[in-house]
Amino acid sequence: MYEMVHHMAQEVGTPFYLYDKAVIRRQWEALHENKPAQLRVFYAVKGNPTLAILRIFRALGAGVEIASGGELFLALKAGFSPEDIIFTGPAKTDAELEFAVQTGIRTIHLESLREAERLHLICTRLEKRQAVLVRINSSMEVKTQVQLSGCPSPFGISEEDVEDILPAILQLSKLDFKGIHVYNASGILDYRLLLKNVEHVFELVTSLEKTLEIDIPVIDFGGGLGVDYSDRDQHVDVPSFYRGFDALMHEYGFQNRHFILEIARYLMASSGSYITKVLDKKMSRGTLFLITDGGIHHFMRKALFDSNHSAEVLQSTISYQKETVHVTGCLCTSIDRLLTEVALPKASIGDYIRIKKAGCYSLSAAINHFLSHEMPAEILLEGKDWKIIRSRGKHGDLLINQP
Numbered sequence: 001m002y003e004m005v006h007h008m009a010q011e012v013g014t015p016f017y018l019y020d021k022a023v024i025r026r027q028w029e030a031l032h033e034n035k036p037a038q039l040r041v042f043y044a045v046k047g048n049p050t051l052a053i054l055r056i057f058r059a060l061g062a063g064v065e066i067a068s069g070g071e072l073f074l075a076l077k078a079g080f081s082p083e084d085i086i087f088t089g090p091a092k093t094d095a096e097l098e099f100a101v102q103t104g105i106r107t108i109h110l111e112s113l114r115e116a117e118r119l120h121l122i123c124t125r126l127e128k129r130q131a132v133l134v135r136i137n138s139s140m141e142v143k144t145q146v147q148l149s150g151c152p153s154p155f156g157i158s159e160e161d162v163e164d165i166l167p168a169i170l171q172l173s174k175l176d177f178k179g180i181h182v183y184n185a186s187g188i189l190d191y192r193l194l195l196k197n198v199e200h201v202f203e204l205v206t207s208l209e210k211t212l213e214i215d216i217p218v219i220d221f222g223g224g225l226g227v228d229y230s231d232r233d234q235h236v237d238v239p240s241f242y243r244g245f246d247a248l249m250h251e252y253g254f255q256n257r258h259f260i261l262e263i264a265r266y267l268m269a270s271s272g273s274y275i276t277k278v279l280d281k282k283m284s285r286g287t288l289f290l291i292t293d294g295g296i297h298h299f300m301r302k303a304l305f306d307s308n309h310s311a312e313v314l315q316s317t318i319s320y321q322k323e324t325v326h327v328t329g330c331l332c333t334s335i336d337r338l339l340t341e342v343a344l345p346k347a348s349i350g351d352y353i354r355i356k357k358a359g360c361y362s363l364s365a366a367i368n369h370f371l372s373h374e375m376p377a378e379i380l381l382e383g384k385d386w387k388i389i390r391s392r393g394k395h396g397d398l399l400i401n402q403p
Contacts, residue, residue: 019381296335299338310356325347
C-alpha cells in the first residue's frame with residue numbers, strides 16, 4: 001500500500017483522506033442482507049457529507065437524514081429526491097424549516113412543541129402541509145460514548161411528558177403526524193441492546209396509540225450500530241439483530257408499519273483512512289513522539305473520546321522492530337494527539353501514518369480552522385484506480401466571506 005499512498009501524497013500533499021468505494025458497497029450490502037422489507041436505511045449526512053460519498057449512497061438506493069439547511073443543500077446537490085430526505089436535529093431555524101417545506105422533503109422530525117408551532121406558522125404562511133415525526137427522549141438508558149436518551153437531554157420530548165404534549169401537536173392542522181423518532185444511543189456493538197430499545201419503543205407505541213387513540217405508522221429508531229475502532233475489530237451482529245427485530249415486529253403485530261434506521265458510522269467508518277506524514281521524531285523525558293503534519297483539526301475523534309484507532313506505519317522499507325510511541329499533530333495544543341502509547345513498527349521521518357476506520361465523523365467533526373491550516377484533500381479508491389473528490393485547500397480559502 002505504501003507505493004499507492006506515496007504516489008497520492010506526491011500529487012495532493014499530506015495529510016489527506018482516502019476512502020475505498022468497495023468497502024462502502026460491502027457495508028451497504030451487509031446491512032441489507034436479510035433486512036426486513038419494512039425497514040429502510042437512510043444515510044446520515046453528518047457522518048461524511050462529501051458530495052462524491054453522497055452520490056454513492058444515492059446510487060445504492062439510500063435515503064438521507066439531514067440535520068441542517070447546509071446538509072439539505074448538499075443532499076439536493078448530490079441528486080437526492082426530496083421524498084428521500086428526512087430532517088432531524090435540535091434548534092432548526094425558521095429559514096431551515098422554510099427551506100425544507102418549500103423543497104417538499106419526506107418528513108421533518110420535531111424536537112418540541114415550540115418547534116412544532118413554529119413549523120405550523122411557516123406552513124400556514126406558505127399554504128403547505130408538512131409530514132412530521134415527533135422525537136421522544138426515551139426513558140431507557142444505554143450507557144455508551146454517545147448517550148442520547150434516558151438522561152436529561154436537549155433532544156426530543158421526554159417520554160414522561162409525551163402524553164401531555166403530543167395532543168397539542170396533533171391539533172396543528174398544517175402538520176401531518178406520521179409517527180415517532182426514538183434514538184437511544186450511538187456506537188452500540190451488542191445487538192441485544194439494540195433489540196431492547198426496539199422492544200421499549202414498541203411498548204411505547206402501543207401505549208400511546210391506546211391512550212391517545214392515534215395511529216403511529218412510522219417509527220424511526222435513529223442509528224446505534226457501532227464500530228470497533230481498535231485492533232480487536234469486533235462487529236455488531238446485524239443478522240441476529242434483524243432476526244430479533246422481525247420476531248418483535250410479529251409479536252407486536254407491527255408488520256404493516258414503516259421503520260427507519262439512520263446509519264453513517266457502520267456504513268462509512270471502515271472505508272476511510274487518514275494519511276499523515278511523519279515530520280519529526282523526538283524523545284521527551286522517556287516518551288517517544290512521532291510528530292506529523294496532520295492533527296485534530298482534521299481528525300478529532302481521538303481528542304473527543306480518548307480512544308485510539310487501529311493504525312499502521314507505511315514505509316518504503318518495512319521495519320519489523322516495534323516501538324511504543326505517541327503520534328501527535330502540528331497544532332499548538334496538548335490535546336493534539338492522534339494516537340497515544342501505541343506499539344507501531346519503528347518509523348522514520350518521511351514515513352506515513354495510516355489511521356484506519358476514519359471514514360465517518362472524522363473530517364466533518366473536526367476543528368478545521370484551528371491554526372488556519374489548509375483543508376486536506378479527499379481521494380476515492382475505485383478498484384485499482386483513484387480520483388480526487390475534494391482538492392487540497394489553499395491559503396486563499398481563508399479569505400472566503402471576509403471583506
